[in-house]
Amino acid sequence: MRIKRRKFLILGSLLGLSSYVKAERTTDFEKEFKAVKSTITAVQEHMFPKGSKIPSARSMHVTTFLYETITHKSFDRDIKAFVVEGAEELMRREKGKFTSMNRIEKEKALRDYEMTNYGSTWLSRMMTLTMEGMFSDPIYGANIKESGWKALGAYGGFPRPKTKYMES
Amino acid sequence: MYDVVIIGSGASGGAVAYTLCKAGYKVAVLEKGRLVKKEEFSKDELAYCRRDLVTPSLFDEYHTIEEKVDGKWVSTPTYESGWSFWNGNIVGGSSNLMSGMLHRLHPDDFRLKSKYGEIKGANVVDWPISYEELEPYYALAEELVGISGHYESHAYEPKRSTPNFTQPPTKENRVVKLIDKACHSLGVTPLVTPRAVLSQTKPGRDACYYSNFCGSYGCSSGAKGSSREALLKPALATGNLTLLTNTHVKYLHTKSKDEVSYAVVVDTITGKEKQIEGKIFVVAAQAHESARLLLNSANKHHPEGLGNSSGELGKNLIFSGGGSGQGELHKESLKEIKFDELMTTGLFINRTVLDWYFIDHWWDGKFKGGSVEFMFEHQNIISRARKNNYENGKLVWGEALGERVVKRMTEQKNIRFEIFNDWLPNDNCFVSLDPTHKDKYGMPVGKLRVEGHPQDVKVGKYIAKKCEKILEEMGAKNIYSGVSSSPPQNLVAGGCRFGDDPKTSVLNKYCQSHDVKNLFVADASFMPTGGSVAYTWTIYANAFRVADHILERLKQV
Ligand SMILES: Cc1cc2nc3c(=O)[nH]c(=O)nc-3n(C[C@H](O)[C@H](O)[C@H](O)COP(=O)(O)OP(=O)(O)OC[C@H]3O[C@@H](n4cnc5c(N)ncnc54)[C@H](O)[C@@H]3O)c2cc1C
Ligand code: SF4
Numbered sequence: 001m002r003i004k005r006r007k008f009l010i011l012g013s014l015l016g017l018s019s020y021v022k023a024e025r026t027t028d029f030e031k032e033f034k035a036v037k038s039t040i041t042a043v044q045e046h047m048f049p050k051g052s053k054i055p056s057a058r059s060m061h062v063t064t065f066l067y068e069t070i071t072h073k074s075f076d077r078d079i080k081a082f083v084v085e086g087a088e089e090l091m092r093r094e095k096g097k098f099t100s101m102n103r104i105e106k107e108k109a110l111r112d113y114e115m116t117n118y119g120s121t122w123l124s125r126m127m128t129l130t131m132e133g134m135f136s137d138p139i140y141g142a143n144i145k146e147s148g149w150k151a152l153g154a155y156g157g158f159p160r161p162k163t164k165y166m167e168s
Numbered sequence: 169m170y171d172v173v174i175i176g177s178g179a180s181g182g183a184v185a186y187t188l189c190k191a192g193y194k195v196a197v198l199e200k201g202r203l204v205k206k207e208e209f210s211k212d213e214l215a216y217c218r219r220d221l222v223t224p225s226l227f228d229e230y231h232t233i234e235e236k237v238d239g240k241w242v243s244t245p246t247y248e249s250g251w252s253f254w255n256g257n258i259v260g261g262s263s264n265l266m267s268g269m270l271h272r273l274h275p276d277d278f279r280l281k282s283k284y285g286e287i288k289g290a291n292v293v294d295w296p297i298s299y300e301e302l303e304p305y306y307a308l309a310e311e312l313v314g315i316s317g318h319y320e321s322h323a324y325e326p327k328r329s330t331p332n333f334t335q336p337p338t339k340e341n342r343v344v345k346l347i348d349k350a351c352h353s354l355g356v357t358p359l360v361t362p363r364a365v366l367s368q369t370k371p372g373r374d375a376c377y378y379s380n381f382c383g384s385y386g387c388s389s390g391a392k393g394s395s396r397e398a399l400l401k402p403a404l405a406t407g408n409l410t411l412l413t414n415t416h417v418k419y420l421h422t423k424s425k426d427e428v429s430y431a432v433v434v435d436t437i438t439g440k441e442k443q444i445e446g447k448i449f450v451v452a453a454q455a456h457e458s459a460r461l462l463l464n465s466a467n468k469h470h471p472e473g474l475g476n477s478s479g480e481l482g483k484n485l486i487f488s489g490g491g492s493g494q495g496e497l498h499k500e501s502l503k504e505i506k507f508d509e510l511m512t513t514g515l516f517i518n519r520t521v522l523d524w525y526f527i528d529h530w531w532d533g534k535f536k537g538g539s540v541e542f543m544f545e546h547q548n549i550i551s552r553a554r555k556n557n558y559e560n561g562k563l564v565w566g567e568a569l570g571e572r573v574v575k576r577m578t579e580q581k582n583i584r585f586e587i588f589n590d591w592l593p594n595d596n597c598f599v600s601l602d603p604t605h606k607d608k609y610g611m612p613v614g615k616l617r618v619e620g621h622p623q624d625v626k627v628g629k630y631i632a633k634k635c636e637k638i639l640e641e642m643g644a645k646n647i648y649s650g651v652s653s654s655p656p657q658n659l660v661a662g663g664c665r666f667g668d669d670p671k672t673s674v675l676n677k678y679c680q681s682h683d684v685k686n687l688f689v690a691d692a693s694f695m696p697t698g699g700s701v702a703y704t705w706t707i708y709a710n711a712f713r714v715a716d717h718i719l720e721r722l723k724q725v
Binding site (some may be wrong): 046047048049051052053054069072073074075076077104107111114120123124127128131132135136137140149151152153154155157158159160161162165 | 209210211212214215216219220221225226227250377379380382385388422514547549550552553554557563564565566567569570571573577578689
C-alpha cells in the first residue's frame, strides 16, 4: 500500500496545522520561507559540512536552489508547505535556538527530531532537496563548477540543458 | 472532415498515422501534450526524472488506484500517493522515454489457454490471430522503427521472415563478458537484446552516440525509435498529417448508434472546447486511458460506455513485469575485466535470457515462465547518490555521508536484472470510472484496480532465484531481488480485449469495435494476454496491422 502522502503530512504534524489547508490558502510564501530560511540553511550545513568528501552546503547555494525549486508550479504543493512547516516545528521544538547551537547540540536536536515520524520525513526531504541541488546540472546554480559531480566522478549526459526547467 | 482521427501520438498512434499518411489519406492526430523537438531534449535529471515536466501535474489529472488492505478495497488518488500512472504526455507519448528493449511474443503466447489450459482465478483466452499473422508486421516495425540486434536461434526465440536484423547491436560494455561467462558456466544461454536504438545512421536519423541517459530521457540524435522520430516525422513530411498538440480529447460523440461523428476536445492552453470530425476514429491513448475515454463516451446509445455491449470494456487490464534484482560489482573483487572498462559510461548491456520462457521440468513442473533483461542500475546521479543512506534506521549525514556516497559511486557499479512474466488477467485488475474524482476538464478519472494473480509472483520468484545465481557467478556482492504483484505503470495493456465473439470481447480481430463500425483501438488495449516480454514491439506491429485493415476499409468507402 502506498503511503497516503497528504493524510500523513496532515496527521503527522505536531503543530496541528494542515499542510493541505495551508497550501490551499493563498499565503505569502516568500515571507513564510524567509522566516525559516536560516533554520533550513543550518540543517543543510549540518548534513553537508565542510571537510567532507562531497562539497559543503555552504559552498553550493543549496538553500537558494531549494527555494527556487519548491516555488515552481511543477513542485508538489503539499511538500512545498511541508518544507516550511517542518522547519517551523524544529524551531519550536528547540525554542528558536537551533541556528545558534554548536555542532554537537545540533546533532542531538536533529537526531531527537528524527525519532518522530514527522521529523524523519522532513529530514529526509531536506536531504533530497539538498542533493538535488548539489548533483543536478550546474545550470541550477548549486552544483558550482560541477564540484558535486567531480566529487562523485559522475557527470550528466549530453546535451546539457540550456535553460532551467523553471524558465521553459 | 478528416479521413481518420487518431487520439494519442505515441507508439500505436504513430504507426497508424504513418501508414495512412503514406497512403495519401488526410489524418489528424490529437495529442494532449506539447511538442518537444529532438533538439530540446536534454539530459536534465531534475527536469525529466524528478519533476512532472513531460506528464501532467497530478493535482490536475490523476488516477485513483484500488488496492486491497486488510481484506477491503481501498482507493487512493495518485496525487496523494505520488504513484503516477502517466508515462510521457508529449508528442510521441511514452515511446520518447522508453529504454527500447524490445521482443516479439512467442507463437505460444497467442494460444496460452490451449497450451496451458485454465488457470484458476485467471481469465486466460487464446488470441483470435496467430503469430504468423503478426510476423510480417513485427518485421515492418523492425525496419521502420529501427530495431538493432543480432538473431541467434533459440528454442524460445520466435522464427523470423528475414534472416537477421539490418542494424547490428549497439556497442556493449565489457561487463557482458562476465555475464556471458557466468551464464555459460551455469548452462544458461545469453542472447542479444533487440533494441529500438540505431547503431548506424539511417536516412534522416543519426546513430546512437551513447549518451548514458537513455531510458526516461528523450533522444537528441534521433537514434531511439520513438513514434515522434521514426513515424510522425515522415508522416508530417507527406503533408497529409495535421498534428494537433495541446488537444485533450474529453469524449467521442455518436449521433447514431453505430458511428462516431466527432471528438469533443479541449485546448489545454486556452480551455476552449471544439469538435473534430472524421470518417474513422482510432483510439491510441495507452491502454488504461483508452478504456477510460470510451467509458467517458457513454451516451444514450451506449449507456455503459462506447462499444461496451459485452460489458468487457476496461476489464482484464494487464501489466508487463515480474520483479527485479540487483548485485554490486566491486572494484577490489572484480575479475576478468578491468574496473575502468566496467565504469565506462554510455554503452549498453544487450543481454536477455529466454531459457525460462516455458518451464517443463521433471521436478518444478510445467508452467509458463518469463524472460529476463540485464542492465546497469539507472545512471541518474541524484537518485544514485540519494539512495541507501540509512544505517540502523537513521539517516546518514555529515562526513560519514560523504565517505559512503563517494565510495559507492566510485568503487562499485550495480548490475540489475528485470523479469517479465505473464500478468494473468483476472477479475481484480481493471479500469472503471471513479464515481467522485474528476480531472481538471471535468471528466471522471480512471479508477484502476491492480491486483495480480498469485501465480505471477510464484513464477517471478522462480526466475529471480536463477538470476541471483548468475549475479553470484559474476562475482557480484549484496545480491537481492524483489518480486511482488505491484504493477509497473509504464507497461500496461488490456481493457479492450479483441476476440471473435462480440459477447465476450470489445474489439474484433482487426481491433475494430464490435458495436461501432468506424471506431478502432490501436494500442495495447486489445491484448487478452500479454506474453512474457515487454509489450512495445507488439504494440508497434499490431498498430501497423490495424492500419493496413483501415486502409482496406478506406479504399472501399
Ligand atoms: C521510462 C520508460 C521506459 C520504457 N521502456 C520500455 C522498454 O524497454 N521496452 C518496451 O517494450 N517498452 C518500454 N516502455 C513502454 C513503452 O513506451 C509503451 O509501451 C508504449 O509507448 C505505449 O504506446 P501507446 O501508443 O500505447 O502509448 P503512448 O506511447 O504512451 O502514447 C499515448 C499518447 O496518448 C496521449 N493521450 C492520452 N490520453 C489522451 C487524450 N484524452 N487526448 C489526447 N491525447 C491523449 C498521451 O499524452 C500520449 O502521448 C517504456 C516506457 C517508459 C515510460
Ligand atoms: S543517443 Fe543513444 S543512448 Fe542517448 S537517448 Fe539516444 S538512443 Fe538513447
